[in-house]
Amino acid sequence: MHPVTKTILQRLGLGFVTLIVVSMIIFSSIEFLPGDFGEAVLGQAALPETVAAFRAELGLDLPLHERYLDWLGGVMTGDMGNSFSGRGASTGGDRSRAVVELIGPRLENTLFLASMAALIAVPLALFLGITTALYRNSIYDRMVNGITLTTISFPEFFVAYILILIFSSFFKVFPSLANISQDATFLEQAYLSALPAITLTLVIVAHMMRMTRAAIINLMASPYIEMAELKGISKSQIIIKHALPNAWAPIVNVIAFNLAYLVVGVVVVEVVFVYPGVGQLMVDAVTSRDVPVVQGCAIIFAATYILLNLLADIISIATNPRLLHPR
Amino acid sequence: MSSKDQGYSAADEVSQIKSRRTLLENIWRGLKTAPPTAIFGLIVITFYLTVGIFAPFLAPYGEAEIFDMAYAPWGGDFLFGTDQLGRDILSRLIYGARNTIGIAVTTTFLAFLIGCSLGLAAAISQNWLDHLLSRSVDVLMAIPSLIFALMLLSIFGSTLINIIFIIAVLDSTRVFRITRAVALNVVVMDYVEAAKLRGEGLGWIMRKEILPNILPPLVAEFGLRFCFVFLTIAALSFLGVGIQPPTADWGSMVRETAGLIQFAEYDITAALTPMLPAAAIALLTVAVNFVVDWFLHRTSGLKD
Numbered sequence: 001m002h003p004v005t006k007t008i009l010q011r012l013g014l015g016f017v018t019l020i021v022v023s024m025i026i027f028s029s030i031e032f033l034p035g036d037f038g039e040a041v042l043g044q045a046a047l048p049e050t051v052a053a054f055r056a057e058l059g060l061d062l063p064l065h066e067r068y069l070d071w072l073g074g075v076m077t078g079d080m081g082n083s084f085s086g087r088g089a090s091t092g093g094d095r096s097r098a099v100v101e102l103i104g105p106r107l108e109n110t111l112f113l114a115s116m117a118a119l120i121a122v123p124l125a126l127f128l129g130i131t132t133a134l135y136r137n138s139i140y141d142r143m144v145n146g147i148t149l150t151t152i153s154f155p156e157f158f159v160a161y162i163l164i165l166i167f168s169s170f171f172k173v174f175p176s177l178a179n180i181s182q183d184a185t186f187l188e189q190a191y192l193s194a195l196p197a198i199t200l201t202l203v204i205v206a207h208m209m210r211m212t213r214a215a216i217i218n219l220m221a222s223p224y225i226e227m228a229e230l231k232g233i234s235k236s237q238i239i240i241k242h243a244l245p246n247a248w249a250p251i252v253n254v255i256a257f258n259l260a261y262l263v264v265g266v267v268v269v270e271v272v273f274v275y276p277g278v279g280q281l282m283v284d285a286v287t288s289r290d291v292p293v294v295q296g297c298a299i300i301f302a303a304t305y306i307l308l309n310l311l312a313d314i315i316s317i318a319t320n321p322r323l324l325h326p327r
Numbered sequence: 328m329s330s331k332d333q334g335y336s337a338a339d340e341v342s343q344i345k346s347r348r349t350l351l352e353n354i355w356r357g358l359k360t361a362p363p364t365a366i367f368g369l370i371v372i373t374f375y376l377t378v379g380i381f382a383p384f385l386a387p388y389g390e391a392e393i394f395d396m397a398y399a400p401w402g403g404d405f406l407f408g409t410d411q412l413g414r415d416i417l418s419r420l421i422y423g424a425r426n427t428i429g430i431a432v433t434t435t436f437l438a439f440l441i442g443c444s445l446g447l448a449a450a451i452s453q454n455w456l457d458h459l460l461s462r463s464v465d466v467l468m469a470i471p472s473l474i475f476a477l478m479l480l481s482i483f484g485s486t487l488i489n490i491i492f493i494i495a496v497l498d499s500t501r502v503f504r505i506t507r508a509v510a511l512n513v514v515v516m517d518y519v520e521a522a523k524l525r526g527e528g529l530g531w532i533m534r535k536e537i538l539p540n541i542l543p544p545l546v547a548e549f550g551l552r553f554c555f556v557f558l559t560i561a562a563l564s565f566l567g568v569g570i571q572p573p574t575a576d577w578g579s580m581v582r583e584t585a586g587l588i589q590f591a592e593y594d595i596t597a598a599l600t601p602m603l604p605a606a607a608i609a610l611l612t613v614a615v616n617f618v619v620d621w622f623l624h625r626t627s628g629l630k631d
Contacts, residue, residue: 018469025466032482149620153612155558157565157581158605161588165598169591176589264471268562272585282474283566286481294481301474309469 004324007317015310022302023075027068030291080296084289099296103278107300109180110270110277113193114262117200122255125205129212136217148206156265160199160272167195178275196273203265204258211257215250219243249316256312260305361621368617375611379424386418391573398587401596408600410584419575420603427577428611430491430570431557437495438556439549442502447533449503450510451519461507464500472497473559477568485568490560498556505548509541516540543626550619554612561608577604 062070074080080099128148132141151159168176178192219225220243228238267279274280282297284290318324348356358366378385387406388394392414399409407416449457467475476493483489513519514537522536563569564578572579584601591598 018466021466022469025470026478029478029482149616150613153554153616154609155561155565155578155605155612157562158602158609161581161585161601161605164588165591165602169588169598260471264473267473267477268565271566282477283568286477286566286568289481289484291481294478298470298474298478302470305471305474306469 004318004320008314011310011313011317015306015313018306019303022306023072023299024068026295026298026302027071028064030295031064075299080299081292083285083293084291099292102281102293103296103300106276106278106281109275110266110279112189113196113200113270113275113277114259114266116190116193116197117204117262118259120197121201121205121208121258124201125208125258126212126251128205128209130216132209133213133216133220144209148209151202151206152210154203156199156203156268157272159202160195160269163195163199164272176273178273180276193275196269196275199269199272200262200265204261207261208254208258211254212251215254216243216247219247219250245319245321248319252315252319253312256308256315260308263301263305263308357625364617365621368614368621371610371614372618375424375428375614378421379428382421382425386415386421388415388418390419390422390575392418398597400594401600407603408597410580410600411586416580416584416600416603419580420577420607422575423577423580423604423607426570426574427557427561427608430487430576431553431560434491434495434498434556434560435549435553437491438498438552439502439545441495442499443506443538443545444533445499446503446506447510447537448529450507450514451529451532451537453514457507460503464503467497467500468504473562476559476563477566480563480568485571487570487574490563490569494556494559498552498559501555502548502552505544506541509544510537513537513540543622547619547623547626550615550622554615557608558612577608580604 071081078100080103083097083099083102128144132144135141164176167173174194175192176195178196180189180192184192225238225242228242233241266277267283269275270277270279271283278297278300282294282301285293285297358369361369394405394409394413394415396405396409397411397413399405399413401408405415405417407420409415410419445460449460472494475497479493480489483493519532519536522532527536560569561578564576565582567579567582569578570576581601581604587597587600589598
């Protein structure tokens with residue numbers, strides 16, 4: 001077998017195992033809920049029969065592994081159970097909603113926001129990273145470095161509120177609340193998500209740019225680049241022909257790492273702008289301790305994170321010249 | 328030799344008794360060569376610590392003292408106004424330094440206690456324990472830590488002890504990785520082998536043979552880890568699932584006063600109220616990052 005195929009298959013297998021183990025952790029977390037949460041969820045006034053029915057619905061009378069397989073099968077086929085909220089005896093009857101129904105439309109919004117931020121951030125960061133590496137220690141380099149070091153240290157909500165203050169309170173360019181309705185057109189949605197997307201961009205550009213810069217500087221110091229310079233090849237040729245093939249792996253890693261970071265950043269930013277996404281849903285569910293919804297959101301975030309990292313690994317393996325041209 | 332150097336004698340110089348510099352002198356020498364950013368960072372950190380330690384003497388009012396003037400403007404009795412319940416913002420900022428930094432430092436220490444001891448044990452033993460720990464850390468790191476923390480908090484509840492333990496355990500995975508990585512280079516040294524042959528126990532080898540030799544990267548990591556923990560706790564509090572009221576804490580202060588920002592065109596100071604705690608968080612992280620940068624530069628001998 002070609003060494004590249006072999007390594008990629010190994011990596012895929014490892015990613016699959018990680019996904020399974022993570023899903024086990026997320027599932028079994030419900031086991032640690034203190035006390036009998038049947039009564040906690042349904043309220044003090046719940047009848048014993050209702051509590052028993054609720055326990056049976058959650059399958060608490062079955063052994064753990066059976067419940068896990070059941071749940072995993074449900075998640076695979078798009079059924080994550082029903083939410084805890086809306087089940088209280090006071091609301092009268094069962095008004096809980098399917099977790100998938102809650103997450104579905106919000107996932108679209110979150111993906112829209114994340115891809116908008118990524119579309120601005122990735123080219124910008126690569127441009128800044130490469131130019132600062134080429135003009136190292138110039139005033140331009142120092143300025144960009146100083147600014148990015150500062151934005152890295154800022155909490156997301158600080159960046160967000162500064163932007164709101166400038167672009168929404170002083171100059172009424174963008175709305176401060178991103179209340180996107182179901183039937184908003186693409187342009188409307190893009191306009192409403194402008195500030196959240198810019199916030200996310202500012203947060204990840206700094207990381208991405210610094211890592212790209214470090215990767216390129218590291219590369220330019222290697223002996224074969226010096227050799228190419230001594231041969232008298234022009235600078236652009238050195239970069240395109242000699243540096244870039246080896247730079248793909250670190251750059252792709254940087255991008256994927258930061259897109260995965262978006263997954264986390266999106267939670268805080270969505271709450272600041274009241275953006276109807278999965279992050280906000282998760283925070284609300286954590287506050288009301290609605291475990292099925294929390295689990296559903298957690299598995300989506302974790303799976304995205306793992307898949308992005310897996311993708312980065314595979315791309316960096318597939319573009320590695322040392323593996324592509326084995327001796 | 329030129330005439331200038333006539334007074335010089337190599338024998339003289341060699342015969343001079345060299346006294347060892349004291350720790351204070353070393354610190355002073357280090358500070359003199361520090362770049363302005365690092366000096367700035369050190370000043371800011373000292374300021375925060377002073378404010379945190381002497382909070383009860385510096386704050387004009389109590390941490391949770393409520394006055395019947397909600398959303399009071401800046402100036403007058405309340406320098407930065409009051410919040411939605413009528414609590415003095417300045418006093419809460421000052422107590423916030425104590426609570427927020429105190430909790431973050433405790434959490435970071437706990438994370439290092441767990442991460443370092445497990446990392447060292449894994450690096451020294453290099454058997455099933457190493458494999459077990461490394462694989463578990465891989466899995467834990469596959470879940471973004473904020474998401475994991477949110478999930479665990481929804482299950483265990485947002486008490487202070489839970490927050491400290493959950494974040495410490497999640498962050499100890501990063502500490503474990505770096506400790507194990509740097510310790511692996513030291514474990515193969517002859518003096519560690521000699522200590523093993525001498526029959527020293529695991530604890531001795533960890534503390535006396537390896538730890539002193541991997542300290543610089545760990546100290547730098549401590550600074551960076553503190554920033555991460557500090558920002559994570561601030562984010563959780565901002566989301567309303569972290570430190571619970573009435574404890575004054577910067578993250579929750581931003582959340583509580585955030586609504587004021589829409590009054591920017593009528594009263595700019597009102598809009599700046601939620602910015603104060605947010606800026607306090609940002610300034611401290613910037614300061615710590617500056618100092619860590621300088622420390623790394625010095626200890627690694629990097630000259631760029």
